[in-house]
Amino acid sequence: MLKISPSILSCDFANLESECAQMKEAGAEMLHIDVMDGHFVPNLTLGAPIVKCLRPKNDLFFDVHLMISEPLRYIDDFAAAGSDLITFHVESESDVGETIAKIKSHGIKAALSVKPGTPAEAVFPYLDLLDMVLVMTVEPGFGGQKFMGDMIPKIEAIRKKAEELGLSLDIEVDGGIDAGTAPLVTAAGANVLVAGSAIFGKPDRTAAVRALRAAGESAL
Template identity: 55%
Template sequence: MRDIRCLAQNGLKVSPSLLAADFGDLNRQIAEVTTAGADLLHLDIMDGHFVPNLTMGPPVLKSIRPCSELIFDTHLMIAEPLKYVTAFAEAGADHLTFHLESENDPLAVIKAIRAAGCTVGISLKPATPPEAIHPYLPEIDLVLVMTVEPGFGGQSFMANMVPKIRALRERIDDLALPILLEVDGGIDEHTVSAAVDAGAGVLVAGTAVFRHPDGMKAAIARLKGQK
């Protein structure tokens, strides 16, 4: 069963971002990153409105779904996630994370994602304080902290986001909720320790995995070896 709730709460998980892969050879790239030790596959969905970039839509997910048993960790960086929940779920998404800053009511989006049969995550942009997500924590399965401004891969890790990661880790633990805490943006073998020490349990890494000079297996091993 492809369900993030079946992942152990302890130990680091790596969710390589497909945005950094070679889109001319996706099936082979996905097979290689799976063999290399990926725990999930992160899919960045951008609409050119909520963030200044366009990426993939449901047809891409549908085309790669048959070649992978990894959990599709689908990050909706779109203005109106309610319009697309069903399409992405039907295309093969297992988990849908939407932004608290999107235009739709968060509780309505959560309800729609549950109804579509997916697990639910909420992401926060760098400027959004951790307290903004507190009312929704009991309703979700994952929190995604952006440590770059969303929109493009290959950006540098924002160290000033570390206190936010730590604050969310403490809040989740205080409430004893089975929520995964994911971090996305500038994660590599040099920045991972700061995120992990603050309490991150799932690491999104694109360039640092798919384009590592020593290969994907070495990249994932080094990320997981930091803690």
């Protein structure tokens, strides 16, 4: 099943509640929440208190992406705030296995992400522990970047390895995803599409979600 996860990095933060409510009305399955610390990536966004405030207002699946140096320190906070899934980076300073275990201890899903410069093989040792792998198709930190087509083989490699292991793993892609690039990544094995400006940047968000879904499903 193809899932759409609109990235709130591209929303109007002055109207966060209503912007996120529109994503539920538009038919998205998830809400992608970008957390950046200004150290792991060169940008600052939001923290667990924002997730906590948003949680009672929206019952979409909270897809929380930690782009921070020490994710292990903050897992408890983001879990308590209402995250349904927490993604952290294999390149972070925290022990990968310990961080996955901490996420799972809260009864929520765990995912691991790789930057463009990190090979697919970096996540292979952890695949049987994960619910999802996030392949960054831009350098993390800012929205609106151009899709990096040379990430396609990485998606293919992770999907192939997951199938060899008999795992029904979600593969998410984030960065430059729109109706033009969606078929490329779904054909490669991705089934969760993160999109920011391609949804929040459109006047009709429902039409934008439908167009993205149709484009992605056209290659399945």
